[in-house]
Amino acid sequence: MSLSYPHESPFLHGTNLPAVGDYNRSVVLDTIRKAGQISRVEVAHLTGLTAQTVTNMVRKLIDGGLVQEQGTVTVGRGKPRTAIRLNPEGRFALGIHLEPARTTVILINLAGEIIDRDLPILPDDSAGAIAVLARSAALLLERQGIPREKVGGIGIAIPGPLDAGRGTVLDPPNLSGWRNVRLAHDLESITGLPVFMEKDVTAACHGQTWAGNGQETGQDYIFMYMGLGIAFGTVRQGQVYRGRTGNEGEMGHIVVDTSGPACWCGQKGCVAVTCDPRSLVKQAEKEGLFPGPTGVNDPQAFNDSADLPLLDGAFRSLCRRAHDGEDACRDLLVEGAGRIGRAVTILTDLWDMDTVVFGGPYWHLMEDIYLDRVGQVLRRRSVLRQVHDFKVLSTTLGGDLAAIGAASAILDNDLTPGSSPGMSGKDHPAL
Ligand SMILES: [Zn+2]
Incomplete structure (x- = not known):
C-alpha cells in the first residue's frame, strides 16, 4: 500500500460507491x-x-x-x-520504545491516553529480550483487564536502520545484540498480536500527529529527534512520511562545521561527529570540562554499547552544569545548538517548511538552550527567511512520544485512510 498525499482540507472525502x-x-x-x-x-x-x-x-x-x-x-x-x-475504550494498542538506555512498554486507548506502562529490564540476548517484551505486553493487558479482541496490535519504535517489510532490525548503532533480528515476526509468534516496527523518529512523528493535536504545529513540519543519535522526520499535509523503506531521517552526514573533526564518511564536521551526545561529551572532555577521562569512546571509533552508561551519565552532567550556569558548559552547548540549527536550516529550506518540533529522549535536557538558539540560526541563515518566519517548538508529549507514536500508528492503521505502517504478517483482526 502506498502513502496517500491528501487534500488541503484535513478532512478526507469518502466515496458512495459500493465495495469501498x-x-x-x-x-x-x-x-x-x-x-x-x-x-x-x-x-x-x-x-x-x-x-x-x-x-x-x-x-x-x-x-x-x-x-x-x-x-x-x-x-x-x-x-x-x-x-x-x-469511544476511548473501544480499541487499544500497545507501544514499545526500544532505546539503548531503557525500554518502555505502554498501553494506550483510542483517545491516545496512556492507560498503563511497564519498564522491563531486557537481557542482552535478543531471544530472551523478545520473551521479556511479550510478557510485559501480556502483563499490561491482564492488569487492565483488556480483552485481546480489543487490541489492535503492538507497535515498536526502534533506532534504524530497519527492514520494515520483513519486520527485521538490521544493525542499529548503540543497540548491540540486535543485528538482523526478526523482532516483529518473533514477537508476533509469541503474542499472537499483529506487530509492526517503525523507526523511532517516524514513530515520534506518529505520536505528534495523533496525540499532539492541541499543539500548533500545522499540517507540515519537521520533527527533530534528539537521542543518542540525531534524526529527523517529516509530516506533510498531516501525514507522516516514512520514506521508501521506512528509513527516512538519516542526517548524520550533513556537514555543519567545515573545520570540524574528520568523519568516517570522508568529510569533516558532519552532524554525526559534532552534534550528538557522544560528540559533545568528547569535545567537553578535550576542553578539560570533566575532572578526568570520561571513559566514553570517540564518535569516530567503532562503538559497541559498553560505554553507554558512562556516556549517558557524562552527557546528563554536562547539560545540568550548563543549565546551572557554568559558562564553559553552556558555551559548548550553545555551539552545539548552532550546529543543529545549521542542519535544521538545510532541512527547512529543502522542504520549504516553517515549523520544527523537537523531542526525543535527551531533548528535555537541552531545550532551554537549544530552542532559542535554533530559532536564531534559522532566522539568520535560511534562504527563505524573507518569505516566512519560523516556529521552533518542544513536543508536549515528553519522553513517551515514540512509544505513544508506535502504539498510535497501530490505531492509525485502522482509522486513517491511506496510512500504511509496515505491518508484518497477518491482517488486523476484524472489528
Ligand atoms: Zn560524515
Missing part, C-alpha cells in the same frame, strides 16, 4: 476523531458521503463499540443534533 466500505469506515472514523464531537450531518458534509451512507456507517461503528453518542451539537442556527464521538 472499509475505506469509508476509515474516512468516517478519521473525521469523528479529528472533530472530537460532531453530528452525522456534519460528517456527511465534511466527507462528501450521503446522509444515508453516514447513518449506516455510524450505526455499524456504534455496534462495534468504536463510536458512541454523547450529548448534542448545534451548528449555526440549526436545531441541536445528537453528537457522536470516538
Whole structure:
C-alpha cells in the first residue's frame, strides 16, 4: 500500500460507491476523531458521503463499540443534533520504545491516553529480550483487564536502520545484540498480536500527529529527534512520511562545521561527529570540562554499547552544569545548538517548511538552550527567511512520544485512510 498525499482540507472525502466500505469506515472514523464531537450531518458534509451512507456507517461503528453518542451539537442556527464521538475504550494498542538506555512498554486507548506502562529490564540476548517484551505486553493487558479482541496490535519504535517489510532490525548503532533480528515476526509468534516496527523518529512523528493535536504545529513540519543519535522526520499535509523503506531521517552526514573533526564518511564536521551526545561529551572532555577521562569512546571509533552508561551519565552532567550556569558548559552547548540549527536550516529550506518540533529522549535536557538558539540560526541563515518566519517548538508529549507514536500508528492503521505502517504478517483482526 502506498502513502496517500491528501487534500488541503484535513478532512478526507469518502466515496458512495459500493465495495469501498472499509475505506469509508476509515474516512468516517478519521473525521469523528479529528472533530472530537460532531453530528452525522456534519460528517456527511465534511466527507462528501450521503446522509444515508453516514447513518449506516455510524450505526455499524456504534455496534462495534468504536463510536458512541454523547450529548448534542448545534451548528449555526440549526436545531441541536445528537453528537457522536470516538469511544476511548473501544480499541487499544500497545507501544514499545526500544532505546539503548531503557525500554518502555505502554498501553494506550483510542483517545491516545496512556492507560498503563511497564519498564522491563531486557537481557542482552535478543531471544530472551523478545520473551521479556511479550510478557510485559501480556502483563499490561491482564492488569487492565483488556480483552485481546480489543487490541489492535503492538507497535515498536526502534533506532534504524530497519527492514520494515520483513519486520527485521538490521544493525542499529548503540543497540548491540540486535543485528538482523526478526523482532516483529518473533514477537508476533509469541503474542499472537499483529506487530509492526517503525523507526523511532517516524514513530515520534506518529505520536505528534495523533496525540499532539492541541499543539500548533500545522499540517507540515519537521520533527527533530534528539537521542543518542540525531534524526529527523517529516509530516506533510498531516501525514507522516516514512520514506521508501521506512528509513527516512538519516542526517548524520550533513556537514555543519567545515573545520570540524574528520568523519568516517570522508568529510569533516558532519552532524554525526559534532552534534550528538557522544560528540559533545568528547569535545567537553578535550576542553578539560570533566575532572578526568570520561571513559566514553570517540564518535569516530567503532562503538559497541559498553560505554553507554558512562556516556549517558557524562552527557546528563554536562547539560545540568550548563543549565546551572557554568559558562564553559553552556558555551559548548550553545555551539552545539548552532550546529543543529545549521542542519535544521538545510532541512527547512529543502522542504520549504516553517515549523520544527523537537523531542526525543535527551531533548528535555537541552531545550532551554537549544530552542532559542535554533530559532536564531534559522532566522539568520535560511534562504527563505524573507518569505516566512519560523516556529521552533518542544513536543508536549515528553519522553513517551515514540512509544505513544508506535502504539498510535497501530490505531492509525485502522482509522486513517491511506496510512500504511509496515505491518508484518497477518491482517488486523476484524472489528
Ligand atoms: Zn560524515
